[in-house]
Amino acid sequence: MKRRDILTALGAAPAALTLPRLASAQAWPNQPIRMVVPYAAGGGIDAVARLIAKAMGEDLGQSLVVDNRGGAGGMLGAEIVARAAPDGYTVLFAGNPELTITPWLQKASYQPLVDFKPVELVSQSPSVIACLPTLGAATLRDALAAAKKRPGGITIGTPGNGSPMHVAVELLRAQSGLDIVHVPYKGAGPATVALLGGEIAFALVGAPPLLPHINAGKIQALAVTQPQRSPLLAQVPTIGEAMGFMKDVDFVAWYGLLVPAKAPAEVVDRLQKSAASALAQPAVRERLQALGTDPVAMPAVPFAERMKTESAQYQQIIQRFQIKAN
Structure with a gap:
């Protein structure tokens, strides 16, 4: 074609000029995706993240590479994603401590409800208050009374300051009037080991x-700190049933996928569909339950609303009972 004919053809079809941009958008993802997990490798959230990353990678046709960035109670990894380019190639797989709790306990360099766009709430794990059978108590009330009489008193270990379990311990102390000592550990695993070794009377993890x-x-599991019993531990009462108060508390640990706030809507939509597809697989759901977490599959809009509501609830509890990070 002559130069004039080419220009005429382009002028007659201006929509063609947009094809390169559309092709670029449709090509996402065309490289591996970095999934930042704000905790060390080997923990519960890491295991869930790797399971979801593998399933989503198969669906998207690109690997989701888990990048463990622990530190500052989960805030370090969250900060990395908040500052990352909003192109869909850096995502956050996080829990509620760094998204709805810790920012109320200490200064954070990001605003969870502003700097992130929720994609999918993947799963949630019941928080369980437990003791050793040697305590010789059948109920939580009896166990607390028995521990009170022993050397060391009522010591409750949690995964650390700023965790949902930390807030639950402080609320239990305030509402029961008991002299409870909170013992923070660097994760649920170390707290469990401490309980098995008799270092603490109870673990709430x-x-x-x-x-x-x-x-x-x-x-021995004594209670779960949520309004309804957990399918994972159907025989274990809620803390409201066990104590007669704290009936509406919901101190579960949840895990979800988020992206920087300015990520394109089409990328968020594609990630959400991929996560939902992964969670619909029976093998993935079975593995999640084996890991001790209940599949949720809550999409972006209700996930965002849950974060907003939960953040306000934790703010109120933390300020009312003057809970401190240390």
Whole structure:
């Protein structure tokens, strides 16, 4: 074609000029995606993240590479993603401590409800208060009374300051009037080991590290800190049932996928569909339950609303009972 004919053809079809941009958008993802997990490798959230990353990678046709960036109670990894380019190639797989709790306990360099766009709430784990069977108590009330009489008193270990379990301990102390000592550890695993070793009277942690020991009869589950009983521990009462108060509290640990706030809507939509597809796989759901976490599959809009509501609830509790990070 002559130069004049080419220009005429382009002028007659201006929509063609947009094809390169559309092709570029449709090509996402055309490289591996970095999934930042704000905790060290080997923990409960890391295991869930790797399971979801593998399933999503198969669906998207690109690997989701887990990048463990622990530190500052989960805030370090969250900060990395908040500052990342909003192109969909850096995503956050995080829990509620760094998104709805810790920013109320200490200064954070990001605003969870402003700097992130929720994609999919993946799963949630019941928080369980447990003791050793040697305490000789059948209920939580009796166990607390028995521990009160022993050397060391009522010591409750949690995964650390700023965790949902930390807030639950402080609320239990305030509403029961008991002299409870909070013992923070660097994760649920170390707190579980401390309980098994008799260093503390109780552990209040997420279910994953406790379940094998509960099933083996080495640890006794006394209550879950949520409004309804958990399918994972259907025989275990809620803390409201066990104590007669704290009936509406919901101190579960949840895990979800988020992106920087300015990520394109089409990228968020594609990620959400991929996560939902992964969670619909029976093998993935079975593995999640084996890890001690219940599949949720909550999409972006209700996930964002849950973050907003939960953040306000934790703010109120933390300020009312003057809970401190240390």
